[in-house]
Structures are given as structure tokens and as C-alpha cells.
Amino acid sequence: MQDMKQKSAGSASPAEKKIVLPAELPRVAEAIGFVEDTLTEGGCPQPVVFKMNIVTDEIFSNICKFAYPDGSGNAVIRASVDVAAKKARLIFSDSGVDFDPLGRERPDTALPAEERPVGGLGILMVRKMMDEVSYERRGGENILTLVKNF
Amino acid sequence: MTIEKTLEDKVLKMKVSGRVDTTTAPDLEKEIRDCIDEIEELDLDLGELEYISSAGLRVLLSIYKTLINEKQGKLAISNVNETVMEVFQVTGFDDILHDYLV
Numbered sequence: 001m002q003d004m005k006q007k008s009a010g011s012a013s014p015a016e017k018k019i020v021l022p023a024e025l026p027r028v029a030e031a032i033g034f035v036e037d038t039l040t041e042g043g044c045p046q047p048v049v050f051k052m053n054i055v056t057d058e059i060f061s062n063i064c065k066f067a068y069p070d071g072s073g074n075a076v077i078r079a080s081v082d083v084a085a086k087k088a089r090l091i092f093s094d095s096g097v098d099f100d101p102l103g104r105e106r107p108d109t110a111l112p113a114e115e116r117p118v119g120g121l122g123i124l125m126v127r128k129m130m131d132e133v134s135y136e137r138r139g140g141e142n143i144l145t146l147v148k149n150f
Numbered sequence: 151m152t153i154e155k156t157l158e159d160k161v162l163k164m165k166v167s168g169r170v171d172t173t174t175a176p177d178l179e180k181e182i183r184d185c186i187d188e189i190e191e192l193d194l195d196l197g198e199l200e201y202i203s204s205a206g207l208r209v210l211l212s213i214y215k216t217l218i219n220e221k222q223g224k225l226a227i228s229n230v231n232e233t234v235m236e237v238f239q240v241t242g243f244d245d246i247l248h249d250y251l252v
Contacts, residue, residue, distance in 0.1 A: 028172045050201040050233050057171045057203040109242025121204040121241055128240035 015042075016080035023064045023075040023094060031060040035079050035090065042081030044088045048150045051129050052079075052088060055146055058122035059092045059101070067096025067142070092144045099142055100135050102127065153181050160190040167198035170206030179209045186216060190223045197229030202237055214246070225250040 019034045021027045035056045039049045056077070063075045078091040101123050109124070127133055132147035151174035154165040162185055170178055182192065192213070202210075217223040227250050230238070238244040244251070 025172065032171070047233055051236075053169070054171070054201055054203045054237070057205065061172050061205070109245075121207060125204060125237065125240055129236065 016078050018076060018078045020074050020076050021060075023060075023067055023073055023096070025061065025064045028057060028060055028064070031075070031077060032056050034077060038079040039081055039088050042079075042088075043083045044081045045150050048088055048148050051148060052090060052146075055126045055130060056090065058126050059090075059144060059146075062101060062122060063092065063094045063096065066099060067094045069097065086150050088148050088150065090146045092146075093141050095141050098137055100137070101144065102133065102135050151177065153178065155181065157185055157189065160188065161193065162189045162191070163193045163195070165195040165198065169200045169202070170209070171201075171203040172205040175203075175205040175209045178206065179212065182209075182213050186213075186221075189217075190221070191225070192217055192223070193226045193228070195228050196231070196234060199231065199234055201233045204241075207237070207241060207243055210243070211246070214250075218250075226252050228252045 017034075017038045019031070021031055032053050035052055036049055039052055040046070044052070060075055060077070067073060067075070073094060073096055076091075076093045078093075079089070081088045126146065129148075130146045131149045132145070134145045136143050151166065151168035151170060153167075156163045162182070164181070166178065168174070214225065217225055225247075227247060230251060235244070238247065238251075
């Protein structure tokens with residue numbers, strides 16, 4: 001009889017779930033739902049889940065708006081929780097135009113309301129609310145990895 | 151997101167529950183814009199608001215500009231939770247809204 005414990009003995013990383021969605025704004029709710037369900041079921045505390053929902057809204061929306069200017073494509077979200085290490089991780093990838101969201105101009109948060117431009121807020125929030133943010137371009141894909149400790 | 155609102159004596163009171171993000175922010179904006187010409191004050195109770203994303207912040211900024219800058223009206227935002235407050239802090243909205251957070 002197969003030793004059921006053998007199945008998890010070699011797996012150092014916690015189970016990661018993945019969703020592939022068309023990069024279209026009407027799908028944002030689904031992207032957030034996937035992240036919320038996966039992280040909650042994985043044992044992530046609610047305040048952290050909410051921050052991950054926020055960054056999902058920001059990143060997925062940006063992919064929808066900017067990744068595929070000449071057509072359409074997919075966005076892939078991978079989500080995992082490591083309760084022992086107290087980390088939640090999201091990886092966003094798309095095969096759109098070469099785009100490093102971290103390279104953008106930072107909004108000046110000292111400006112009064114009248115002078116604040118509209119753009120850049122989302123990435124600022126991602127950068128400040130996550131503990132690790134990294135981007136790479138690999139195999140024709142943009143890959144953005146976000147980690148939040150709890 | 152659900153909204154409970156009352157409009158009386160040019161004061162619009164709104165309780166916003168749930169979350170304000172890309173999907174729901176347009177509805178929030180519409181609910182306020184529909185009566186913005188008739189009001190001089192907006193009271194927003196965010197006690198049941200779980201979180202807000204940049205889409206929601208843009209709505210708040212837009213309403214702020216109309217109500218405060220153009221109409222010289224009043225704004226009161228109450229019962230902001232920790233997550234929403236952190237969003238305000240990292241984006242500098244706590245400074246913009248400083249006089250209006252009660």
C-alpha cells in the first residue's frame with residue numbers, strides 16, 4: 001500500500017494554485033475572488049488577504065489596460081500561502097508588451113489634491129503595502145512576484 | 151459594495167459597506183454624482199468598508215475636488231478601519247483628507 005506520507009515529504013513549498021484569465025476588466029472580480037479564496041483557504045489572516053485583494057485589483061487592472069495594446073491576451077495569477085514561514089505570495093504573469101511596472105515615475109505624495117496626477121497610485125500602493133516586490137522579463141513574459149509577511 | 155443613503159437639508163449621508171475597487175468604484179461615484187448639485191455636505195461612514203483600491207481613491211479625489219474646491223462644501227469621513235487608513239497613508243491621502251477624517 002502506498003505510503004500517503006511520502007506524497008508530502010518532498011514538497012518543501014506549500015500548494016500553489018493558478019488561474020488563467022482573459023486580461024479584460026470585467027474579469028477583475030474573478031481575479032480577486034480567486035486570490036481571496038485561495039489565500040483564505042490557505043490560512044492567510046484576513047487583513048493580509050485584503051491587502052492582497054487590493055494589489056490584485058491594481059496589477060490585474062494594469063495588465064488589462066496596458067499589456068496587449070494591439071489585441072488581447074491572458075493574465076496568469078499564482079497564489080500560495082506558507083503558514084509555517086508566515087508568507088503569502090502572488091505571481092502575476094502575462095505575455096504582453098515588455099512592461100516593468102516598478103520602473104514608472106513615482107507619484108509625489110506631498111502634492112496637494114489639485115496638483116495630483118491620476119496615474120501611478122496603484123503601483124505606489126503595491127510597492128508600499130508588500131514586503132517583497134520583484135519583476136523580471138523572461139521567455140517573452142512579464143513576471144511580477146509579490147510577497148507579504150504576516 | 152452596498153450603499154445606504156439619506157438626503158436631507160442638503161446633507162447627503164452615505165454608509166458604504168463592502169469594498170470599493172475597480173468593479174464597484176463607478177457605482178459609488180454615480181450615487182454621489184447623481185445628487186451632488188443639490189448638496190452642500192457629504193458624510194461618509196466607512197465603518198463597514200473592508201478596503202479601498204486606487205480606483206476608489208480616484209473617486210474620492212474627484213468628489214473632493216467638486217465638493218470642496220468648486221462648491222466650498224463640507225465633507226466628513228468617519229470610522230475608517232486600519233486597512234483603509236493604511237491605504238490613505240501610503241498614498242498621501244491622509245494629508246489630502248486630513249481635515250475631513252473624523
